Amino acid sequence: MKTKIETDKKAAVVIKPESLTQPGEIGAVLELVLKDKNGRTRECRIMKSECFVVQFLQILFMRFQWLGNFSSLTLFHTVDGDMTGFKGNIAGSMRADAAVNVGTYGILVGLGNAPVTLNDYALDDPIAHGTGANGLQYGGMTFGAPTNDGTTSQFTLTRNFANGSGGNVVVNEVGLAVRNEFNTHAPPDFLILRDVITPITVPNGETLTVNYRIQVAI
Numbered sequence: 001m002k003t004k005i006e007t008d009k010k011a012a013v014v015i016k017p018e019s020l021t022q023p024g025e026i027g028a029v030l031e032l033v034l035k036d037k038n039g040r041t042r043e044c045r046i047m048k049s050e051c052f053v054v055q056f057l058q059i060l061f062m063r064f065q066w067l068g069n070f071s072s073l074t075l076f077h078t079v080d081g082d083m084t085g086f087k088g089n090i091a092g093s094m095r096a097d098a099a100v101n102v103g104t105y106g107i108l109v110g111l112g113n114a115p116v117t118l119n120d121y122a123l124d125d126p127i128a129h130g131t132g133a134n135g136l137q138y139g140g141m142t143f144g145a146p147t148n149d150g151t152t153s154q155f156t157l158t159r160n161f162a163n164g165s166g167g168n169v170v171v172n173e174v175g176l177a178v179r180n181e182f183n184t185h186a187p188p189d190f191l192i193l194r195d196v197i198t199p200i201t202v203p204n205g206e207t208l209t210v211n212y213r214i215q216v217a218i
Contacts, residue, residue, distance in 0.1 A: 025216070028052075028212050029047070029213040030211070031044070032197070032211075033209040033210075034202065034206060034208055036205075045197075049193060049212065050116045050196070052193055053117075053193065055075055055190045056193070062093075063094075076190070078104070093180040094179075095178055096141055096178050097141050097143075100139055101137070103126070106176070107141065107176055108126060108127075108174070108177055109174055111172055116195065120191060122191055125173075136169055137163075138161060139159055152217045154214060154215040157211070157213075159210050160209050163203065166204055170202075171200050172197065173196050174194075175194040176192055177191045193212065
């Protein structure tokens, strides 16, 4: 069974003004929405993200110092590992705009349940894009523009994962990886967020929507 992936550019908006971020913090809210084959919501969870891993700060540090051409920092590519002496195009860093079918960056989902650590650089057991066993079809990333309610400012990243595998797929982990363009190498992808969740089962023919809302609060 092949499930159609739909990307609704108007859907990626702030749904609720909830804030689980404490004043003075930068954090993220994770929302999981499971919909049946008719588009009806069967389950919705909202939780505080276990938040950013160390590579988020490393990349931010590089950007603040304009270290696009050279850095002595050690970053870890989600696939190839150690990227000591990271060289890249600073203008193209921290991209999360993955297209349909691209399962290497943007919001990612996985089967693994190893506890989150600050040094995580990849999901424990990533779910591949596709219709094979334990596969999900990755939709394109969409974005909700920044908004605020006077005390909390946030923007939303959204991705749909459709199950056409013929069986159930159990999602145990969620993450966000960003792409940093290289001048002479294939673009490396770096994990900046990872959450291990109470397992959510996505039945065949149904779709899981994942929203990450990045927030700052006063």
